[in-house]
Amino acid sequence: MQDNMPILSLIAFTPLIGVLILLFMPKTQGQWIKTTAIIVTLIPLILSGWLYAQFNSNLEGMQFKEEVPWILVPLNKEVQGLSQLTSFFFEFKYVMAVDGLSLPLVFLTALVATMAALASVYIKKRWKSYFIWFLLLETGMFGVFMAQDLFLFFVFFEITLIPMFFLIGIWGYMDREKAANKFLIYNGIGSAIMLIAFLILVATAGFGQTAGENGVSIHYSGDLNVITEHLFQNADSYVKQGDLEGNPFFLSEAMKWTLFIMLLVAFGIKLPIFPFHTWMLKVHTEAPPSIVMIHSGVLLKMGAYGFIRFGIMLFPQQAVGLASVLAILGVINILYGAVLAFVQKEFKLVLAYSSISHMGIVLLGIAAFNTIGFQGAVFQLVSHGLISALMFLLVGSIYERTQSTQIDELGGLAKSVPFISGILLVSGMASLGLPGLSGFISEFLSFLGLFETYKILTAIGALGIILTAVYVLRGVLAITFGPQKPSLPEMRDARLIEAIPMIALVAFIVVLGIYPGILSEPLHQTVNSFDQFIHSVVKMGG
Amino acid sequence: MPELLQQQLTWVNFAIFFAWGVVLLLVVLGFVTYAIYFERKVIGWMQMRIGPNRVGPLGLLQSVADVFKLLIKEDTIPRKAERELFILAPVITFIPAFTVIAAIPFTDRLISSDLNIGVLFYVALSGISTIGIVLGGWASNNKYALLGGMRSAAQMISYEIPLVISVVGTVMMTGSMNLRTIADFQAGGFWHWNFLPQIIGFCVFVIAAVSELNRTPFDLPEAESELVAGYHVEYSGFRFAFFMLAEYVYVFAIAGLTTTLFLGGWHAPFPFLDFIPGIIWFLLKFSSIVFFLFWLRATLPRVRVDQLMGLGWKVLLPLSLVNIFVTAIYMAIAM
Amino acid sequence: MYSNNYVVVTIFLFLAVLLPIAALTIGRWLRPYKPTESKYTTYESGNEPVGGGQVRFNIRYYLFALMFVIFDVETVFLYPWAVAYKQLGLFALVEMCIFVALLVIGLLYAWKKKVLQWTSI
């Protein structure tokens, strides 16, 4: 393939093409629709695999960059006449690129999406609209991880919102509408706060001027590069007059803190950080399993990704200043999630709280502010994505057979459905961080990173790991072993279409656990540069 | 009088104005008394009757006696009537009738006031009388009175429009709404009088005026055979007298207005007759109009109510509008 | 002083108010007062009056009032125009033509909708 091929757009918009195809298929052709949808999700998976292979791990910064002007609004002709400006415009670009941070997440998205599409066998009604929303959601997720323009990022971020609303609201369980509403409002508020922060950034740091042939050209841009550049490298060269404080393009310290907190809250809701997590429990219990796979496997990662990409990279000084708070928040998440997971009777809720707990580990890794910690955080993102996707796939298949996910009502599944139970055991082991599986690497790295800075917190956080082992074992073992409940109906073991995604996911978990280099290699350079960048900025400022 | 109006207001001047007002009031009252007498007499003659002839020589005191009778007659207000409005209605009808006379110039010198919006003043005030009539009909709390009052109001407002618009042509030609200026504009022989170039306007004006006065052939509000006596069924004594008074004061005012607007005011029909004082000419024209009104009453039958409304809206109003544009085009060409 | 004209008008107004007051007051002194019940009943051609006097009357009256308002207000614009017509010239005529034409359309509308046709009462 050629170099100038828009591989990222291809990945991101293949699902959209799938949507178009599906639109013209009669809705009675359920089998065809399903097959088409799965094939459509396979294409980005293959492409992102190719992308992974093509990615040059030795380069810093963004690769596979595609840049097209999108919204370009010239400004009032009067103003142009008044001064020597040649052009004066707003500019939102379509910029897509990946670096070591987003690449694994893109691949994760593609993988989980395919798996979820396979897992959609449990969906009983309205195939056509289900897959249309599903594919739209996939496009949104890819876009979020690739967009390099604030506006574009926001657009993709919001695009994930709407299909999720429908997918929860139409195909969920009993209380689906409430769950959908809760999801919408919480995430709406989150993205609203994010939008405010972004717009302030565009209106201040996004301002730039370039000398052209005929005069000066001034523009407001949402391009992440431009904003980063203006924030750090030569902030004052963009402000001609000396008085920095009064200048509208200058972000004061207080403003920077405000923006950082806003971004923390905005992405914290998505992540979710402790006080903002309630919506996510509802979604985990009410959404159909295949959608929870995506939600837990990818959507939560968007919060972490956004926080790293925008919160930390744009406001490193503030982030480092708040590192201890972040660490404490992380520990709270771990312990809170773990403790509550321990007392749940509903298996889905156990998993939901465990997700909170695991996302706390991501926060810990970030809070360490060293390369190991970052690596741990990203590892945890990927690993948790795989594990939780697998877990919910299993939940789906169990529910399919037993019509229940209450731990009390299940038991002794190992006898009747050995394959599913085996996979459940494996995923439980991965979740509690058994060495050799992916969970171990990520937890280990995160705690190791944090240990360099906050030793006591690390110790407390590690307590959570023990708790994790307890609740996971309790839940998994109660389901698989023990006496078989007489109320349970006859069951048959996993069909081929269920087994494929299970095996695939397990395979990735194992590969990541045994050969972490596959992930750390592309990550390495990026994390290093992040670390250097943060430290240089902090040193400069402090 | 014009000089006095120019001067600073002093108590003396004020006294003169007041005296003039009182004199004019007496003149108007005298006019009303004898207009009624003459009306009866004239109609009598026209209908081969003698007319009033008992009270005083030739019956000259007949109207005086009538007035006196009304004055000493018992005055009843029906129990169901809205008392305050009932009392107020005839007064409201009368006030504008007399006040509009302030705008009419009798001769060059003999004017009450020199309003530069004289026409508008007349039009604006005379409209108020309608309210008095509706009020009287309403306050009586009587079906006949109410219907009579409404019908009367409908008629008056319907004819007020052509009346008002027909004057516009005159105003255009003069370029002023001051009645004295309008009269002055018609100096120098009857061919300068407005009724010739404004013949459409004049006709519309006269017809509408007759209707405004609720006189035959347009005296439907008082149609005895249909509505007993119209809006003043319940009125008796001097309250009733004020409705009648108002009607005849309006006759005075309309006659004066017609003279001023269309018949050259105090100007002689031929320049060589200028030696005769203007007031004589004015009175002559004035009297002939009053006579014309009596004549109409003796001659014409009453129109039907639907004919009445149809005439006002479908004939007179378009005609008066046509008059304006004919005048305007004529003037544009002449300019 | 132009305001003198209005002094005169006020005097006329005053006299016009005074006359009824005076006449009615004098009348009160002169006229007899012998009330009986039947004198105070509403007149209905000698019959016992039926129902209230303030009956509902035809909507047509209201329509005429509306028409009156419209055309009366038209004259508000016609008069200043008429006074100034000599100075305004032909274009003013065109403008007034448009204005009046619109109102005439209103009249036609009323005509066609049979507003101007008087049916009983």
Next chain:
Amino acid sequence: MEPIRLQLSDLGLLAPELTLVAAAVVLSLLDLLLPRQASRTMLGWLSLVSIIISALFVVLYLDPAEPKQLLNYSYRIDDFANIMKLILLSGAGLITFMSIGSVKEEDIPHVGEYYYLLLPATLGGMIMASSGDLITLFVGLELLSITSYILVAMRKKNAFTNEAAFKYIVLGGISSAIILYGMSFLYGMTGSTAINDINSALGQSGQSLLPMIYLSFFLLLAGFGFKVAVAPFHMWAPDVYQGAPTPVTAFLAVVSKAAAFAVLFRLMYGIYAVGDMMSLPIHQDVLTTLMVVAAAAMIIGNFIALRQTHMKRLLAYSGIANTGYLLVPIAVQFSMTHYSNFSEFAFYLIAYLFMNIGMFAVLMIIERSTGDEAIKGMAGLYYRAPGTAIATLLLLLSLAGLPISGGFFGKVYIMLGAMQTQHYWLAAVMILTSVVSFYYYFGFIRQMFMRSEDEGHAVKVPLPLGITMWLCAGVSALLGLVPQWVLGYIERIFSLTQDLFFFS
């Protein structure tokens, strides 16, 4: 001094307006002469044609080398006016179009009148947009208002309609009187009714007249607040929207509001916020008041909308909230770094126009098929008429301000303006209340997609309504995808000093 007169040649400049006048006259005569039983649909088409011709004339005058004016700036043909006129005309055109064949005789007894009364109402709006003088402005305003009163009262057998119409005329009359009272003070202070004269006269002698200037401002704000239905003055909107026939409601919600906004924009800047007035303290107070009012409108509109079950009432409150959004670009003033107030305003107004008219088209479809104006009427729409549901979804996304839609970009652009002038709190209120609005807009979606799946009750979509709905949905989406097509054009032709301020 030679008096300033209208010349015959000036009539050419008035071609868009005169087209509508002539069309209204011809249509009313046609309606009179047509036999009673004859179908009036033809009148609707003719009315549409006249609106299109008028719009073509406006397009012809777009982007003049220099703004034209009549009668000493009492009537201005500049790009501000032209753009507003195009918006008004397209709104009126769409509403006329969607009424054709879908407005039932038994619903509106005089369909002919309905069609040709829309024309003078639009004309009133156009006069307002063009006026540079208080008298012209007032005449335009009343032309629009009075015809709207009649339009609202069109279904005269319906008790709701009567009630709505009476409320509308009473509150409209009061607001007109309040506006006039404010204008009378402006006139008294300056001896002129021309906006630029008032501004310069006030600028010179403003210090001594400060209390009166404030009084006039608050009176005008209250009056126009009524007309645009902004928060403390919004009480009439829900009732009137509910009682009026649906296309008329659309007219009120879009055309009427846009026209009032055009005036508000002109007056607030033309009188209080340019020239010497900028040195007076009132300048800042005016803008602050506008911001507070805008915020109040957003908060009240969005929160009360949460409790509505009737579709038109809900859209009324949503309209109030949108009024708040539209006030923001007016309130944040121009600054050295922010000149795009008008394009922000115009863009959002265009987006608002399409999404709202689209919504009303949907409403009419629902009304016709179920006879139910409650939100419940939409239940299961997706299964009964999937196409309609999808179009509605697009419109709702735009209304809620979710990408990719005109509503979204419009809001973002307005907020960006607020950011540039550092009114962060206002932008925050704007977006947070938008999130609140998700709840009730998605209430429609919940009804359409998640309730009552019976497919028996088919929905018939009349062609004009369907076309209008899809057109609006399409344009809404397109405005979000390529906003620069519209925005770029506005920015290119709109000149701040020539078209809005009166330096000439």
Next chain:
Amino acid sequence: MGPAAAGLATPYLTLAAILFCIGLYGALSKKNAVIVLLSIELMLNAVNLNLVAFSKLGVHPGLTGQIFSLFNITVAAAEAAVGIAILIAFYRNKGTTDVNEMDSMKR
């Protein structure tokens, strides 16, 4: 002229203000719909008084105010006509002109 002349207008302005307030109060609080419409007319006439006072006795006397008031009169007439027409339609449906009866849409 000057401030002295403006002082002359004060009684008229005060009267107008009082009329305006009475009108506003009446329009918002009266029970009978006809009175409500009348109150609105009162408000409009208060404005006319204001305009005419300013045009004759204001700081900058001129004819504009009177012209403005002519337009107001016209508009007020149209508004009253439409208002009463609507009221009649209402009366025909409901048999009352009581403003308090107009609450069928509050929910």
